[in-house]
Amino acid sequence: MNEILKVENLRRVFDVGAEKVHALKGISFTVTENEFVSIMGTSGSGKSTLLNILGCLDTPTSGEYYIDGISVSDRTKDELSVIRNRKIGFVFQAYNLLARTSALENVELPLLYNSSISASERHERAKHALELVGLQERMYHMPNQLSGGQQQRVAIARALVNDPVILLADEATGNLDTRTSYEIMSLFQELNAQGKTIAFVTHEPDIAVFTGRTIQLRDGHIVKDEPVKTQSARAALEALPPSDDY
Amino acid sequence: MNFFNLLKIALQAIKRNKTRALLTMLGIIIGIGAVITMVSLGQSSKQSINDQISDMGTNLITVRRAWNRRAGVNVGTTNVQTLKIADVNAIADRAKYIASVSPVVSSSGQLIYGSNNWPGSIQGGNEQFLSIRKFAIASGTNFTADDVRSSAKVCIIGKTVQDNLFPDGESPLGKVIRFGRIPLKVIGVLESKGNNQMGQDQDDIVIAPYTTVQKRILAVTYLQQIVASAVGENYVDLAAMEIENILRGTHRLTADKDNDFEVFTQQEMLETMTSVIGFLTILLAFIAAISLLVGGIGIMNIMLVTVTERTKEIGLRMSIGATKKDIIQQFLYESIILCLIGGLVGILFGLGASYVISSALNWPFIISPMAVGISFVVCAATGIFFGLYPAMKAASLDPIQALRYE
Known part of the structure; x- marks a missing residue:
């Protein structure tokens, strides 16, 4: 199996005034292709710091980090930008869609920063990504014309469009109700089944059960790293009492 | 990228x-x-003055009596009697670069016809006076050399004089009007020239043979002015020098004596007027440029607000792979595009405004390609200059912080 992510003895120290805050105190793990990993922990456990490093938004103080076999530790900011553009798909808690911009244009955005992709190819790939998340009917809708779940689907399509080696989801269900959360988790499970590697940061244990493996962080250390008895989000969705919305 | x-x-x-x-x-x-x-109106007014002065003839050379100084006191030209008809004849005979020359004597007084009267002025010249001063006959005829020789009691009147003495639309040709006590037969009417740049009515004029004015009205033998036209626009300066030399000869001025006359060309008048207008144009354009500067600062202001307001967007763009350069360029392009579109609209707006103003003032409408070109460059430069700082500010944001910004 290909190693998609590999971290070795990762440390991250923040200088806060005279004090040094150790956010990560030597973390090592590997994520192989087609894994669905949840990274859990309470606030202050270091999971945001870890996610920022995994997403190449931040660099570790020491330790090694490889994504798709490429070392990330000593890269310039612009090199990190290119890695983010080609290797990583981000899904945020707050969707972070551009307002007054159609779903299609939102999804096209990462490809605009990749000059090797032509306008027509960009268009095709964005359409295809929206089809993957089931929004082919809503391509020209603005974000304010879409529900929260649909907006998150657009965001997932945007993360998929550059065909990344890993999807990094940061509390991707945090703003959604239970039913919609399960729908989104079901979508992630489908994508995983199609071969996508996913790292899913959450603090909700009932969301983590839909993933295949859980890494639990506490105070900058990994306290637990074990496979999960995966439950089907589709089944959980069907088990929910019928919504009174319908 | x-x-x-x-x-x-x-x-x-x-x-x-x-x-x-x-x-x-x-x-x-x-x-x-x-x-x-401002620039366009400046050029229009310059052109307008140019046209007006050319109307009087760009070849026109005027010789006036010099100011009469006595013991340092300037007493005017009234008593100076140095210009004589002999000077005119000398110029006509000897000057190579002069096409035609005419003496000028003038007087003012009341014009009377029937029960109508009008305060007018009379200009006396020879038969070439009309062509030198670029007057044209609308109806009737010019007076002849014979009329000049015989001090004929004939005159040509301008439109304003016609309107005031013949208000009923009666044809003035052949009628006898009086200038003071002197009866003059109207033999021609001038084509209207309208007001000149200084607002003088150029149609308020009566032209008669200079001999008539000299002998019958003023009872003098000297001239007030001599007007001449050069053979071509390029020979005006040469012609002026020639006149100066001839007149110094006829006036018997030795080398140590100043001229007792002054020679003016239209070119000189033109230069004086246009230099004043040019200065005003520069002044106004400068004031306008300050408003452009204020506009540029406005752009910078909005772009800075924009950067703060769009922090989250910038964070997102960085997270999906925008480099620092991409962000700088995006914001720079935004401000340049705003400036260029604004500039384009401003150019149209400015041309529209100057068209309306120049047609209201009866000036020629001139598009200055240089002003348009320069303002376009200024627009782009404004965009770059005032867009750079906000763009740099946007690009220096930390993506992690920017993504979390609420």
């Missing part, structure tokens, strides 16, 4: 915020509009 992609990104961003874009552009629109209007 692909230029067209960044252009598309910048255009999308502008499209998302139409109201803000419009307000931002307003400063530039007004600034550029003002510059264009």
Whole structure:
């Protein structure tokens, strides 16, 4: 199996005034292709710091980090930008869609920063990504014309469009109700089944059960790293009492 | 990074915020509009003066009596009697670069016809006077050399004089009007020339043979002016020098004596007038340029607000792979596009305004390609200059912080 992510003895120290805050105190793990990993922990456990490093938004103080076999530790900011553009798909808690911009244009955005992709190819790939998340009917809708779940689907399509080696989801269900959360988790499970590697940061244990493996962080250390008895989000969705919305 | 992609990104961003874009552009629109209007009107007024002076004949050379100084006191020209008909004859005989020359004597007095009267002035010249001063006959005829020789009691009147003495539309030709006590037969009417740049009515004029004015009206033998036209526009200066030499000869001025006359060319008048207008144009354009500067600062202001307001967007763009350069370029393009569109609208607005103003003032409408070109460059430069700082500020944001910004 290909190693998609590999971290070795990762440390991250923040200088806060005279004090040094150790956010990560030597973390090592590997994520192989087609894994669905949840990274859990309470606030202050270091999971945001870890996610920022995994997403190449931040660099570790020491330790090694490889994504798709490429070392990330000593890269310039612009090199990190290119890695983010080609290797990583981000899904945020707050969707972070551009307002007054159609779903299609939102999804096209990462490809605009990749000059090797032509306008027509960009268009095709964005359409295809929206089809993957089931929004082919809503391509020209603005974000304010879409529900929260649909907006998150657009965001997932945007993360998929550059065909990344890993999807990094940061509390991707945090703003959604239970039913919609399960729908989104079901979508992630489908994508995983199609071969996508996913790292899913959450603090909700009932969301983590839909993933295949859980890494639990506490105070900058990994306290637990074990496979999960995966439950089907589709089944959980069907088990929910019928919504009174319908 | 692909230029067209960044252009598309910048255009999308502008499209998302139409109201803000419009307000931002307003400063530039007004600034550029003002510059264009000022420069264009400056050129129009220059051209207008040019036209007016050419109307009087660009070849025109005027010889006047010098100011009479006595013991340092300037007493005017009234008593100076140095210009004589002999001077005119000398110029006519000897000057090579002079096409025609005419003496000028003038007087003012009451014009009377029937029960109508009008305070007018009379100019006396020879039969070439009309062509030198670029007057044309609308109806009737010019007086002849014979009329001049015989001090004939004939005259040619301007439109204003005609309107006031013959208000009923009666033809003045052949009628006898009186200038004071002197009866003069109207043999011609001049074509209207309208007001000149100084607002003088050029149609309020009566022209008669200079001999008539000299002998019958003023009872003098000297001349007040001599007017001449050079053979061509390029020979005006030569012709003026020639006249000076001839007149110094006829006036028997030795080398140590100053001229007792002054020679003016239209060129000199033109230069004086246009230099004043030129100065005013520069002054006004400078004031307009300050408004452009204020517009530019307005752009910077809005772009800075934009950067703060769009922190989250910038964070997102960075997280999906925008480099520092991409962000700088996006914001720079946004401000350049705003400035260029604003500039384009401002140019149209300025041309429209100067068209309306120049046609209201009866000036020729002139588009100054230089002013348009310069303002376009200024627009782009304003965009770059005032867009750079906000763009750098945007690019220096930390993506992690920016993504979390609420």
